[in-house]
Amino acid sequence: MSKIILVTGGAGYIGSHTVLQLLLGGYKAVVVDNLDNSSDVSIKRVKELAREYVNNLSFHQVDLRDRPAIEKIFAQTKFEAVIHFAGLKAVGESVSEPLLYHDNNVIGTVILLEVMSAHGCKNLIFSSSATVYGWPKEVPCTEEFPLTAVNPYGRTKCHLIISDMVGQLFVEEICRDLHNSDSKWKIILLRYFNPVGAHPSGHIGEDPRGTPNNLMPFVQQVAVGRRSALTVFGNDYSTKDGTGVRDYIHVVDLADGHIAALRKLSDPKIGCEVYNLGTGKGTSVLEMVSAFEKASGKKIPLKIVGRRPGDAEVVYASTKKAETELKWKAKYGIEEICRDQWNWASKNPYGYGSSHSK
Numbered sequence: 214m215s216k217i218i219l220v221t222g223g224a225g226y227i228g229s230h231t232v233l234q235l236l237l238g239g240y241k242a243v244v245v246d247n248l249d250n251s252s253d254v255s256i257k258r259v260k261e262l263a264r265e266y267v268n269n270l271s272f273h274q275v276d277l278r279d280r281p282a283i284e285k286i287f288a289q290t291k292f293e294a295v296i297h298f299a300g301l302k303a304v305g306e307s308v309s310e311p312l313l314y315h316d317n318n319v320i321g322t323v324i325l326l327e328v329m330s331a332h333g334c335k336n337l338i339f340s341s342s343a344t345v346y347g348w349p350k351e352v353p354c355t356e357e358f359p360l361t362a363v364n365p366y367g368r369t370k371c372h373l374i375i376s377d378m379v380g381q382l383f384v385e386e387i388c389r390d391l392h393n394s395d396s397k398w399k400i401i402l403l404r405y406f407n408p409v410g411a412h413p414s415g416h417i418g419e420d421p422r423g424t425p426n427n428l429m430p431f432v433q434q435v436a437v438g439r440r441s442a443l444t445v446f447g448n449d450y451s452t453k454d455g456t457g458v459r460d461y462i463h464v465v466d467l468a469d470g471h472i473a474a475l476r477k478l479s480d481p482k483i484g485c486e487v488y489n490l491g492t493g494k495g496t497s498v499l500e501m502v503s504a505f506e507k508a509s510g511k512k513i514p515l516k517i518v519g520r521r522p523g524d525a526e527v528v529y530a531s532t533k534k535a536e537t538e539l540k541w542k543a544k545y546g547i548e549e550i551c552r553d554q555w556n557w558a559s560k561n562p563y564g565y566g567s568s569h570s571k
Contacts, residue, residue: 215269217241217290218475219334221277221325222298224251226419227340227408231296231468233259233417236266238472243290245283246299247276249317250422254565258416277321280328287332294336294478295329296471297322319383326391335398336478338471339388341381343406343460343489343528352495353531356404356487360385385487392485399483401474406460406491406530408467410550411557418557419464420564429461429550432502433558436511443513445498447520452527456498460491460529463545463553473541491530492543501547508551509559 218235222228223244228251235242236259244256253272260267275282277299300318329335346354347361360382385402392398409429411418421430434440448455470490477483502513536542 215239215241216293217243219243219245219286219290219292219295220298221245221295222251222300222340223296224248224253224255224272225298226251226421227405227464227467228296228298229255229259229417230412230464231298231471232256232270233262233412234465234468234472236263236269239266240475241269242271243286243292244270244272245275245277245286246272248274252420252565255417255420262412262414262416277325278316280324283324283328284331287328287334292329292332292334294338294475295325295334296338296340296475297325298340299325300340315383319387322384322387326387330395335395337388337398337400338474338478339384339400339402341385341402341404341487343404343491343530345381345385345404346528348525349528352527353493353529354489355531356489356534389485396484398485399478400485401477401483402485402487403470403474404487404489404530405467405470406462406489406528408464409461410463410465410545410553412465413553413556415553415556415560418554418561418564420561428459428498428501429505429554432505432513433554435513436505436509436555437558437562439562441514442516443502444516444518446518446524448499448517449520450526452497454497454499457524458495458497458527458529460494461496461501461547461550462491462543463550465553466490466492466543466545469544470535470539470541473535473539477539486538488535488539489530489532490535490541490543491532492546493530493532495527495529496547501551504547505551505555508548509555 218240220232220242223232224246232242256272345360346358388400392400419430425431431443435443452458
């Protein structure tokens with residue numbers, strides 16, 4: 214019997230890639246997504262890529278805050294574990310509607326955990342992020358680094374980063390408290406660094422609504438002609454070329470990290486454990502742009518502006534713990550990342566928007 218995994222937010226960027234890797238790995242997946250910031254086209258394409266495993270995937274357009282609907286799904290199926298991606302990350306909502314933002318991300322998570330507990334499913338993998346480290350004073354970031362949602366730059370930094378940090382910290386703390394109150398809970402918190410790239414087929418990838426929040430969607434939008442230039446924030450950092458350095462991890466490597474975490478949940482010694490998922494290497498903005506230009510054959514015009522207040526110079530992961538305990542390591546570098554990102558962008562210049570896609 215294949216193990217059945219519930220994936221919340223499984224129609225999103227990281228979620229859809231993880232669902233595909235689950236199916237190819239012999240698992241059955243049930244996806245719950247309200248499609249607020251994703252598209253059901255991704256689910257259709259995952260089914261196409263899954264081929265003979267297509268019948269091992271089912272999809273429910275449901276909001277986590279709809280307790281009766283979540284209860285019904287759990288009543289119908291016995292889940293081995295839940296991988297929890299669902300959450301809002303929109304700048305506008307986090308600033309203009311903070312109650313909605315926290316209602317979705319925190320209250321939705323609490324309802325999910327309550328329903329899981331009621332149905333005896335106490336295995337969870339939570340999609341956290343490196344934003345919980347704030348702006349670290351040294352690198353690489355280890356899992357033992359202090360967690361912070363406030364620092365001297367906090368009030369002037371992009372609201373998205375602050376809201377993301379606060380939301381992720383809240384949920385991480387809820388998970389730790391839950392395990393401390395009931396040792397039957399097995400929880401793995403995965404802190405990702407900078408997810409990029411796309412599935413090598415070019416059929417699924419990142420399709421942000423509105424203004425992107427990350428570097429690579431901006432780069433690809435310039436490459437396909439949707440934007441005239443890439444804005445680079447600061448070129449006077451103490452780095453090799455003056456631009457900020459981050460740890461960019463291929464989304465397929467990230468998805469495989471979730472499969473490794475699922476296997477780790479069978480370890481009787483697991484309680485509530487944290488793992489960084491990154492490459493352990495830092496890449497500058499200009500290095501990424503250069504690699505993308507090489508992969509795409511497109512020139513990316515740059516607009517250099519001042520630093521954003523609070524942006525860290527260098528952030529990258531220590532991956533030693535994940536490599537040792539999860540037996541997982543990122544396989545792909547920036548060449549493969551840019552190759553696959555361009556393959557996705559060139560085939561889908563407007564993402565999943567069917568009227569514009571090739």
